[in-house]
Amino acid sequence: MINVAIVDDHKILTEGLRSLIAESTIATVVGVAHSAAECRLSLGFWKPDVLLLDVGLPDISGLDFCKEIKEQFPEISVLALTTHNEYAIVRQMLDNGASGYLIKNAMADEVMAGIEAVAAGETFLCHEVDLLMKRPAEKNIWLSPRERELLLLISEGLTNTEIAEQIFLSPETIRGYRKNLLLKLGAKNTAVLVKMAIEQKLI
Amino acid sequence: MINVAIVDDHKILTEGLRSLIAESTIATVVGVAHSAAECRLSLGFWKPDVLLLDVGLPDISGLDFCKEIKEQFPEISVLALTTHNEYAIVRQMLDNGASGYLIKNAMADEVMAGIEAVAAGETFLCHEVDLLMKRPAEKNIWLSPRERELLLLISEGLTNTEIAEQIFLSPETIRGYRKNLLLKLGAKNTAVLVKMAIEQKLI
DNA sequence: CGGCCTTACCCCCAAAAGGGGGTTTTTATT
DNA sequence: AATAAAAACCCCCTTTTGGGGGTAAGGCCG
CATH class of the missing domain: 3.40.50.2300 (Response regulator)
Known part of the structure; x- marks a missing residue:
């Protein structure tokens, strides 16, 4: 039993x-x-x-x-x-x-x-x-811990400069992450990025 | 019965x-x-x-x-x-x-x-x-049908100009709605607006 | 009939995001 | 030891957003 x-x-x-x-x-x-x-x-x-x-x-x-x-x-x-x-x-x-x-x-x-x-x-x-x-890999998006962290901060409405200050990085680095997130998720802009992040439970 | x-x-x-x-x-x-x-x-x-x-x-x-x-x-x-x-x-x-x-x-x-x-x-x-x-009214946000429509289009990543073209209004009008939505939901920017819209099931 | 809300419109200007191109270093994993 | 991925950084330029001010017609309801 x-x-x-x-x-x-x-x-x-x-x-x-x-x-x-x-x-x-x-x-x-x-x-x-x-x-x-x-x-x-x-x-x-x-x-x-x-x-x-x-x-x-x-x-x-x-x-x-x-x-x-x-x-x-x-x-x-x-x-x-x-x-x-x-x-x-x-x-x-x-x-x-x-x-x-x-x-x-x-x-x-x-x-x-x-x-x-x-x-x-x-x-x-x-x-x-x-x-x-078992779906093709491009449909199953997976992010690194750092990317998930950035995604969370973006969804909380922080600007690149604010994020940079908070995690002690250059604003240019944050821009890089943001661009990469848009690319990885295939999002047109922040609005879609946040929507997808929530829908796919990435944050 | x-x-x-x-x-x-x-x-x-x-x-x-x-x-x-x-x-x-x-x-x-x-x-x-x-x-x-x-x-x-x-x-x-x-x-x-x-x-x-x-x-x-x-x-x-x-x-x-x-x-x-x-x-x-x-x-x-x-x-x-x-x-x-x-x-x-x-x-x-x-x-x-x-x-x-x-x-x-x-x-x-x-x-x-x-x-x-x-x-x-x-x-x-x-x-x-x-x-x-029974919560105080300010916690229970309610939007007009038009506002919900705009919120949906914003969350789909359309820019003010694109929304204006789609629903045949002036881009300045869309800006007005957008500003009002930010104010009503108390959102700092589009990212937070979209997050709140989804969380509160407004769209 | 006088508020009040919704819908729709307008201007100026600063801040932020996005598109394009890059480089380097560290850290896993084989 | 080789390679791949993640993490961090940089510049140019355009588009979009956001903050601040407004105006005005039409509908609803008490």
């Missing part, structure tokens, strides 16, 4: 999952939390094999929480269960130690297949996410 | 709702659809009293779909059930004829209370949304 814990703030969804897993013969729910804080308190006690983790938690980012869990409990397999099917989110989640990724509109049988696979130490991506990760 | 239909692409969530309602004594589920298209085919046949409607449908916006339903079946009470708790979305949903608004992290008992209230012809807002709607 696979021990499963769930962290998601959508109470209706956790109830749905709970009964779905309860009806199966391969897994059992050992705990449910509705926030990262609540989960931290009980995780050591629950000792799950698999943790179903939502990215959009109310208190901290699921990305950071996944990292935290894998550091403290490397033996737990994290299976992300979210509404996002953006490349940047999936990639960061896997980089942070997640073993699998399901999107919430997946079928019930994909959830069970995912639980079984990650419990056995395999990596599991649901169909839609699998397709996403 | 209240007849309830559900439209939501998150299959796990619809299953959770189905069992939640099935366990109650006041309502029964007469149908479930996972897209607007699927719902259109069956709605006349199901004849529900209450329709639980997700805003984030895969095919069309739940906002438009709500309007469509209320035009064709004004006797059905629409209860929005979504992840968004942005003023602009709630307001448009209610303007389009919805009788109530629940966010997905609401408790199970709020869902049942909502179904009961809207079936009785009342308006129902879950606790969090109720607080949101």
